[in-house]
Each structure stands twice: as structure tokens, then as C-alpha cells.
Amino acid sequence: xxxxxxxxxxxxxxxxxxxxxxxxxxxxxxxxxxxxxxxxxxxxxxxxxxxxxxxxxxxxxxxxxxxxxxxxxxxxxxxxxxxxxxxxxxxxxxxxxxxxxxxxxxxxxxxxxxxxxxxxxxxxxxxxxxxxxxxxxxxxxxxxxxxxxxxxxxxxxxxxxxxxxxxxxxxxxxxxxxxxxxxxxxxxxxxxxxxxxxxxxxxxxxxxxxxxxxxxxxxxxxxxxxxxxxxxxxxxxxxxxxxxxxxxxxx
Amino acid sequence: xxxxxxxxxxxxxxxxxxxxxxxxxxxxxxxxxxxxxxxxxxxxxxxxxxxxxxxxxxxxxxxxxxxxxxxxxxxxxxxxxxxxxxxxxxxxxxxxxxxxxxxxxxxxxxxxxxxxxxxxxxxxxxxxxxxxxxxxxxxxxxxxxxxxxxxxxxxxxxxxxxxxxxxxxxxxxxxxxxxxxxxxxxxxxxxxxxxxxxxxxxxxxxxxxxxxxxxxxxxxxxxxxxxxxxxxxxxxxxxxxxxxxxxxxxx
Numbered sequence: 001x002x003x004x005x006x007x008x009x010x011x012x013x014x015x016x017x018x019x020x021x022x023x024x025x026x027x028x029x030x031x032x033x034x035x036x037x038x039x040x041x042x043x044x045x046x047x048x049x050x051x052x053x054x055x056x057x058x059x060x061x062x063x064x065x066x067x068x069x070x071x072x073x074x075x076x077x078x079x080x081x082x083x084x085x086x087x088x089x090x091x092x093x094x095x096x097x098x099x100x101x102x103x104x105x106x107x108x109x110x111x112x113x114x115x116x117x118x119x120x121x122x123x124x125x126x127x128x129x130x131x132x133x134x135x136x137x138x139x140x141x142x143x144x145x146x147x148x149x150x151x152x153x154x155x156x157x158x159x160x161x162x163x164x165x166x167x168x169x170x171x172x173x174x175x176x177x178x179x180x181x182x183x184x185x186x187x188x189x190x191x192x193x194x195x196x197x198x199x200x201x202x203x204x205x206x207x208x209x210x211x212x213x214x215x216x217x218x219x220x221x222x223x224x225x226x227x228x229x230x231x232x233x234x235x236x237x238x239x240x241x242x243x244x245x246x247x248x249x250x251x
Numbered sequence: 252x253x254x255x256x257x258x259x260x261x262x263x264x265x266x267x268x269x270x271x272x273x274x275x276x277x278x279x280x281x282x283x284x285x286x287x288x289x290x291x292x293x294x295x296x297x298x299x300x301x302x303x304x305x306x307x308x309x310x311x312x313x314x315x316x317x318x319x320x321x322x323x324x325x326x327x328x329x330x331x332x333x334x335x336x337x338x339x340x341x342x343x344x345x346x347x348x349x350x351x352x353x354x355x356x357x358x359x360x361x362x363x364x365x366x367x368x369x370x371x372x373x374x375x376x377x378x379x380x381x382x383x384x385x386x387x388x389x390x391x392x393x394x395x396x397x398x399x400x401x402x403x404x405x406x407x408x409x410x411x412x413x414x415x416x417x418x419x420x421x422x423x424x425x426x427x428x429x430x431x432x433x434x435x436x437x438x439x440x441x442x443x444x445x446x447x448x449x450x451x452x453x454x455x456x457x458x459x460x461x462x463x464x465x466x467x468x469x470x471x472x473x474x475x476x477x478x479x480x481x482x483x484x485x486x487x488x489x490x491x492x493x494x495x496x497x498x499x500x501x502x
Contacts, residue, residue: 042323043293043356050444050452072293072357076439077453102369105294105362105486106323118353118436153500158434159490176502180489183409185369188327193301201301202328232493235356238431239410242483249404251427 001147004087004116005031006074008038008095008108011056011066015094018136019126020063022144023091030087031056031064032078034071034108039097043111044070051077071112079119089147090116093126094139100129100164100219100229101182101208110162114235117160122150124160129223130167138170142228155232162231166223179229182220183211252398255338255367256282257325259289259346259359262307262317266345269387270377271314273395274342281338282307282315283329285322285359290348294362295321302328322363330370340398341367344377345390351380351415351470351480352433352459361413365486368411373401375411380474381418389421393479406483413482417474430480433471434462 003023007016011033023029035054046069054066065082067074071092079086092112099107109125116123126143128136142165150161162181166173187209190202208220216222219229254274258267262284274280286305289295297320305317316333318325322343330337343363350358360376367374377394379387393416401412413432417424438460441453459471467473470480 037299040296040298041293042295042362044295045291045293045357045455047291047455048288050454051441052450052452073455076455077441080439081441081443081453102486104488105365105369106296111293111356114356118356149500153497156490156493159493178494178497178500180491180494181487183487188331190302190328190332192332199303201303202332203301204296204298204324204327230497232490232497233488234490234493235353235488236432236434237355237484237486237488239407239483239485240431242407242410242485243429243431246404246429246481246483249400249429 001027001088001151003027003029003147004078004090005029006071006090006092006112007033008041008071008112010034010037011064015096015136018140019091019094019143022140030083032074032082033064033066034074035066035068038070038108040106041070041108042106043072043114045072046070053082071108072115075112075115086121089150090121090123091126091143091147094136094143095127096133097127097131098129098164098223099125099127099162100223102185104162104181104233113160117158118235120157122155124150125162128165128167133167139165159232159234162233164219164223164229166226168226172226173228174226177216177222177227177229179217179219179222179231181231181233182214182218184208184220252278252339252402253336254278254280254398255329255341256280257322257341257343257363258284259292259322259363261285261288262315266347266387269391270342270345270394273391281334283325283333284315284317285325286317286319289321289359291357292321292359293357294323294365296323297321304333322359323366326363326366337372340401341372341374342377342394342398344394345387346378347384348378348382349380349415349474350376350378350413351474353436355413355432355484364411368409369486371408373406375401376413379416379418384418390416410483410485413484415470415474415480417477419477423477424479425477428467428473428478428480430468430470430473430482432482432484433465433469435459435471
């Protein structure tokens with residue numbers, strides 16, 4: 001397959017290296033990734049300033065293209081201006097950190113894959129649910145497995161798979177579950193500090209508020225319970241039940 | 252009502268001024284908005300660098316707080332650290348530019364309102380579908396009208412109203428339609444230029460590819476046809492039909 005690889009941790013991250021190494025054993029790969037880390041950048045795109053493209057080498061040979069923008073920018077300019085072909089599939093990752101539950105909204109990794117879905121290209125986002133991942137090789141195997149699964153079974157236009165993998169040794173992973181997006185969200189805490197010049201600044205920290213009445217059919221809880229979660233997501237944000245209710249109003 | 256106002260065009264934009272002026276005639280308003288323009292920033296949040304908060308005056312008196320981050324940051328830090336109260340409603344806007352169809356995904360305006368919805372606070376995003384809006388006063392009236400409508404009728408937790416208003420004289424607007432998100436999307440074109448030092452750079456431009464088989468029950472087409480569109484949106488991105496289909500697979 002022709003596979004376009006993107007991520008949000010940047011072209012120098014370990015996760016994208018592991019993904020590229022594994023996929024190039026069986027596929028024709030193209031890498032277009034952000035020049036710098038773009039975590040939590042959401043589905044930002046760059047419109048008010050121009051973009052630049054850089055050729056990147058690894059171990060003395062050509063590795064891919066870096067773009068000084070977001071994951072969504074990389075997909076747009078990567079397909080339209082750099083590759084000038086449509087890949088069979090786009091794989092975004094492997095992300096260092098969970099993109100389950102509310103993180104789907106904030107995630108640059110997911111938005112890279114979603115930008116491909118907007119262009120009707122099948123796509124997968126792959127993340128490991130830990131902020132200090134030592135080994136991405138099992139996650140890279142999973143990415144490769146799902147590339148074939150998507151090729152065989154297809155995805156509707158506009159839908160992508162958001163895969164989150166517990167950061168556990170392979171033998172401790174209980175299996176794969178097709179899941180829904182958990183409604184668990186962050187309890188935000190801003191830690192206030194004072195700079196050397198006497199001015200306040202604030203760091204975002206926080207902990208997850210686990211949504212009640214959810215089980216391991218939801219991505220976040222599947223991961224907590226040792227399962228790989230596979231959540232099909234799309235970008236039609238319409239809330240159809242409220243749409244029906246509000247239809248009846250007189251304005 | 253206690254209304255928190257945010258936007259993505261920044262605290263110095265005309266749209267937020269018009270909104271604040273209109274709402275303060277009837278409500279207790281709080282303004283927490285980005286220090287600089289954050290258009291197309293999506294649902295980005297700031298985690299890897301700290302935030303700063305600035306008090307902003309207008310015409311010699313206190314107007315609100317500026318945050319050197321994104322619309323979503325403004326809601327998070329605004330409610331948790333600046334206001335320390337929960338507003339009755341959050342209104343994001345008034346945006347200079349359409350946030351219908353695929354722009355919902357890229358929009359900072361929508362993500363400001365959505366961050367409030369994530370916190371279970373009723374919220375509304377308001378945009379005028381033109382990039383050169385001369386007069387926001389009618390849009391400000393619509394925002395005020397919907398603040399009352401949401402108060403009376405409620406919104407489910409996690410749902411917000413995304414309102415787009417054609418940039419037409421009030422008497423030419425045909426009415427209000429409750430709509431779905433159009434699947435129309437951008438045909439991206441990157442315009443290549445050469446800087447004074449001989450290096451290439453790329454500006455994103457493009458035109459809308461109108462989705463076939465849609466009518467004015469979809470936000471983008473409602474606006475084109477002279478209607479105000481009101482689309483209830485939520486942040487459960489699960490594609491339930493693919494979820495059902497993939498449940499049957501053996502992994």
C-alpha cells in the first residue's frame with residue numbers, strides 16, 4: 001500500500017520513527033510531519049501565515065518532509081503539493097500519550113487522520129496511553145494490522161479509526177475492543193507561578209474525571225482494563241436529537 | 252444572566268465589542284478572550300507553555316481579561332482561575348467569517364463554546380458568514396435572543412448551538428432554520444511564492460466544494476439561501492454505524 005504517515009509529536013519523535021520503520025517493511029511509505037511538537041493543537045490549520053517545507057534525512061538517507069505547521073496542515077499540503085498522489089491510507093502517530101475520551105477533541109494526532117478522512121482517504125490514528133513510552137514496536141504492529149483490516153473492510157467516507165493502546169507488555173494486553181468515545185474529561189487545574197520579574201504565569205495540569213456509568217465498551221475504560229480500543233469517529237458534529245427537538249420551535 | 256463572552260478573533264476585534272455592548276444592556280457580562288487573533292486554531296489548548304492573563308480597558312474602564320492562548324484556554328482558565336464562578340451561559344463570537352460546514356472543525360469560535368459544553372455549561376457560538384463584516388449589531392441581537400431561548404429550553408449536557416448569520420441587511424434575512432452540519436469542505440490550494448532570500452513558502456487558499464444532495468436544512472446552504480442557521484453540535488465523535496459494523500469482526 002501507499003501509506004502517508006503524519007503525527008503531532010513532530011518528525012523527530014520516536015513514535016513516528018517506529019511506525020515508519022515497521023510499515024516500510026511491507027509498504028511504500030511517505031512521511032510528512034510537523035517540524036516541531038504540536039501536541040494538543042486540535043484541528044488547527046495555518047491560514048494567516050505561510051508554511052515552509054523541509055526535506056529531512058535520517059541516518060544519511062531521505063526520511064520525509066517536515067512542515068512548520070500542524071498535523072492537519074501536513075495532510076493538506078502533503079497530499080496537494082508534496083506527494084501529488086492520493087495515498088491508500090493515512091496513519092497518524094504513533095502518539096506518546098492517550099487520545100481517548102475528551103482527548104479526541106484536543107488531539108493533533110487524531111486531527112491529522114481526520115483531515116485525511118475529510119478528503120475521503122481512509123485513515124487511522126494510533127496512540128499509546130502513557131506519556132513515557134519506551135517501546136513503540138507493538139503499537140507499530142497494531143498499526144500495520146489495521147492498515148490491512150481497513151483495506152479489506154473499508155471505512156465510510158469521513159470516518160477514521162482512533163486506536164489507543166495501553167502501555168503494557170504485549171503479553172499483558174487482553175485483546176482488542178471496538179469502542180465508543182468515553183465522555184470522561186479533564187478536571188483542569190492551573191498552577192500559578194511567579195516569574196523572575198514578579199509576574200504571574202499559569203501551567204495547565206489536571207486529572208481525569210471518569211464519566212459514571214461507562215464500562216470497557218468506552219475507549220478510556222477499555223485501555224484502563226488492558227484492552228486496545230478502536231473507536232470509529234467522524235466529523236459530523238450535529239446532535240441529531242437536539243436538532244429534532246429544536247425543529248419544533250417557533251422563532 | 253451571568254454571561255461569559257469569548258471569541259477567536261481576539262479581545263480587540265469588533266465582533267466581541269458589539270456582542271459585549273449589546274449583552275451588557277440586559278446581563279452581567281464577563282469577557283475572557285485571546286490576546287491575539289486565533290482564527291482556525293481549532294480546539295487547541297496550551298499545555299507545553301504557560302499562560303498569562305492581562306486586564307484590558309476600553310474607553311477608560313475595565314472591559315475584560317485577555318489570555319495569551321486559544322479560545323478553549325480562555326474558557327478553562329477563565330472559569331477556573333479568573334471568574335471562579337460558573338456563568339449561566341457562554342457566548343463565543345461574534346466571529347468575522349462563517350463557521351458552517353467543515354469550518355466547524357477548524358473554528359476557534361466553535362471550540363470556545365464547545366469547551367464550555369464540555370464543562371456542562373450551556374453555550375452558543377455566533378458567526379457572521381462574511382470576512383468583511385461592517386455591522387455586528389443584528390448578529391448581537393440574535394445572540395441575545397438565543398441566550399434567552401437556551402435559558403428557557405435548555406440544552407443537553409455537552410451540546411451547544413452553532414449559529415451562522417448571513418451578512419445581509421436585516422430585512423433581507425428570510426428567517427431562522429434549525430440545521431445540520433453540511434459536509435461541504437474546502438478544495439485546498441497552496442499558493443507558492445518565493446521569499447526575498449530565494450526560499451519557497453506556501454499560502455493556504457481555496458474554495459468550497461459544495462456537497463451534493465444538500466439543501467437549506469444544512470447550515471452552509473441555509474446561509475447561502477438567506478437564512479440564519481442554528482446547528483446543535485456535540486463532541487461525541489463516535490460513528491455509531493461503523494461501531495456496530497466493526498463489533499462483528501474477529502481480531
